[in-house]
Amino acid sequence: MNDYEAILRAYKLSGGNPRALQFPDIGSLVVKENKVLSSNEVEGLVLKSEETPEGVRAKLLVKRGFQIKNPVHLCFGVIPEEGIQEIIMDILLEDNSSVELLAHCTFPNALKVKHIMKAKIKIGRGSSLKYSEVHYHGLKGGIEVIPKAEVEIAQEGRFYNNFTLIQGRVGKLNIDYNVKVEKRGVVELIAKAYGREEDEIKIKESVFLNGEEAKGLTKSRVVVIDKATSEIIGETYGNAPGARGHVDCVEIIEGEAKAEAIPKVSVSNSEAKVTHEAAIGRIDKKQIETLMARGLDESEAINVVIGGMLK
Amino acid sequence: MLKVEGLTLVQNQRAILNKINLEIKKNEIHTLLGVNGVGKSRLAYCIMGCSGYKIKEGKVYFEGKDITEFSLSQRAKLGITLAWQESAQFEGITVKDYLSLSRKNGNDSLKEILDKVDLNSKLYLDREVGEKLSGGERKRIELASVYAMRPKMAILDEPDSGIDMLSLKKIKDYILSLKERGSSIFLITHREEVTEISDKISLMCRGEIVKSGDPDKVRDYFKRRCGKTCNLRKKWDERL
Numbered sequence: 001m002n003d004y005e006a007i008l009r010a011y012k013l014s015g016g017n018p019r020a021l022q023f024p025d026i027g028s029l030v031v032k033e034n035k036v037l038s039s040n041e042v043e044g045l046v047l048k049s050e051e052t053p054e055g056v057r058a059k060l061l062v063k064r065g066f067q068i069k070n071p072v073h074l075c076f077g078v079i080p081e082e083g084i085q086e087i088i089m090d091i092l093l094e095d096n097s098s099v100e101l102l103a104h105c106t107f108p109n110a111l112k113v114k115h116i117m118k119a120k121i122k123i124g125r126g127s128s129l130k131y132s133e134v135h136y137h138g139l140k141g142g143i144e145v146i147p148k149a150e151v152e153i154a155q156e157g158r159f160y161n162n163f164t165l166i167q168g169r170v171g172k173l174n175i176d177y178n179v180k181v182e183k184r185g186v187v188e189l190i191a192k193a194y195g196r197e198e199d200e201i202k203i204k205e206s207v208f209l210n211g212e213e214a215k216g217l218t219k220s221r222v223v224v225i226d227k228a229t230s231e232i233i234g235e236t237y238g239n240a241p242g243a244r245g246h247v248d249c250v251e252i253i254e255g256e257a258k259a260e261a262i263p264k265v266s267v268s269n270s271e272a273k274v275t276h277e278a279a280i281g282r283i284d285k286k287q288i289e290t291l292m293a294r295g296l297d298e299s300e301a302i303n304v305v306i307g308g309m310l311k
Numbered sequence: 312m313l314k315v316e317g318l319t320l321v322q323n324q325r326a327i328l329n330k331i332n333l334e335i336k337k338n339e340i341h342t343l344l345g346v347n348g349v350g351k352s353r354l355a356y357c358i359m360g361c362s363g364y365k366i367k368e369g370k371v372y373f374e375g376k377d378i379t380e381f382s383l384s385q386r387a388k389l390g391i392t393l394a395w396q397e398s399a400q401f402e403g404i405t406v407k408d409y410l411s412l413s414r415k416n417g418n419d420s421l422k423e424i425l426d427k428v429d430l431n432s433k434l435y436l437d438r439e440v441g442e443k444l445s446g447g448e449r450k451r452i453e454l455a456s457v458y459a460m461r462p463k464m465a466i467l468d469e470p471d472s473g474i475d476m477l478s479l480k481k482i483k484d485y486i487l488s489l490k491e492r493g494s495s496i497f498l499i500t501h502r503e504e505v506t507e508i509s510d511k512i513s514l515m516c517r518g519e520i521v522k523s524g525d526p527d528k529v530r531d532y533f534k535r536r537c538g539k540t541c542n543l544r545k546k547w548d549e550r551l
Contacts, residue, residue, distance in 0.1 A: 285362065287401060295387045311404075
């Protein structure tokens, strides 16, 4: 099996559609370890990449006024049991443009793998970026994933981020996002993870609502079982009139797992408003008993509730 | 079909339910009538085997089998189910998924199932059974899931609460349709107007069954005796 076939197989494990990487009208970038295996630009989308000793440096630009019709597929993976992959990514959406990025990060055999993502994202005036990132880490738990992003959203720009790691083991996850939002900009950060055995989940998301009527939502849904741990820090700062923010964190624990939620809301303008809600605990008894009353076993009922929450 | 003998529930060192005897016959609508707070829902939880409702004394039989020590799940697998007074929320689970979980015993279409609770399948199937639905909508969806299950015994805890008078007829039609397809129904309510469809009524007061039998007679007794001014009720409230 050659490198491309190997990464496509792994891509599929993380829920990706390999056929999408072959259509000329779909933008894509496929990276295995520090090798760029394929890259496809479409009209309005500029995609440049260069290999570095431990990964890839990539630039993705959406030109002013362009609405990229099809989602752009990004595939990052490490196939061997050991390795490091550092992706340095600059994403720029010029004014009044939009794009949807579907990133699949796959490490199916990881025993000692480190995946680092350092992203700088700039969203121009009136532009919109949807970024969905799905991970598959295999079943051995020997992986460390460190996604960091610095995001700037200009006036009336929109950024929707959805991070999902619910298949296989998490290993060690350490998310750190910083988002600055200007006038009437919108940010929505959703993170979902399912930790098992001795997995460690750390999510830190900071949103700075600096412009008038800027809006922010950070939503975390984490399940930890066995001896897994999770720590979620959701920070939102309301710094301008009419800014509205909300931090919403739910962590479910079973077994000997431990979870911590640290919401921080801060308002420096009397016309801003930021709220938060956090809940940690076992699954609601009524949900489980309702499903059991329809004939499901307790374990089936727990799986249905968790599956729904992480969907 | 279902027989309860001498059921006693003690919580916080108090007898909440005291020596309850009940028998619900096959294909019968048996109503448990009583004002709020007399222990009707707790009796439902005991019969269903919910956690925290382990009975101190008594037996529960289903189709002749002693199920007193059965878990909730085992009881459900025998064909007993419960629709809660306040329905649970399920984040990320659509109405379609939720109903499909209950549909193992039959092949009714989802549209047919939702029609029974007067909900439009086109508007609801893809919606989450979560906080965006009202309590009344979630309740109808829970009743729909009971219908989808084709239970032998459906315990319906206040299916009329939170439902307007206009929809009351629909609720009664729904219960009758459950009966038509062979279910026995244990209907819990504090509203006498819902009891018109009953084959038998048992009246509950202070954690005890005080009267049981002909619906007209029990209803009449309820009207005359079970007002807010009832002294027995006040004493019961104080005791709780």
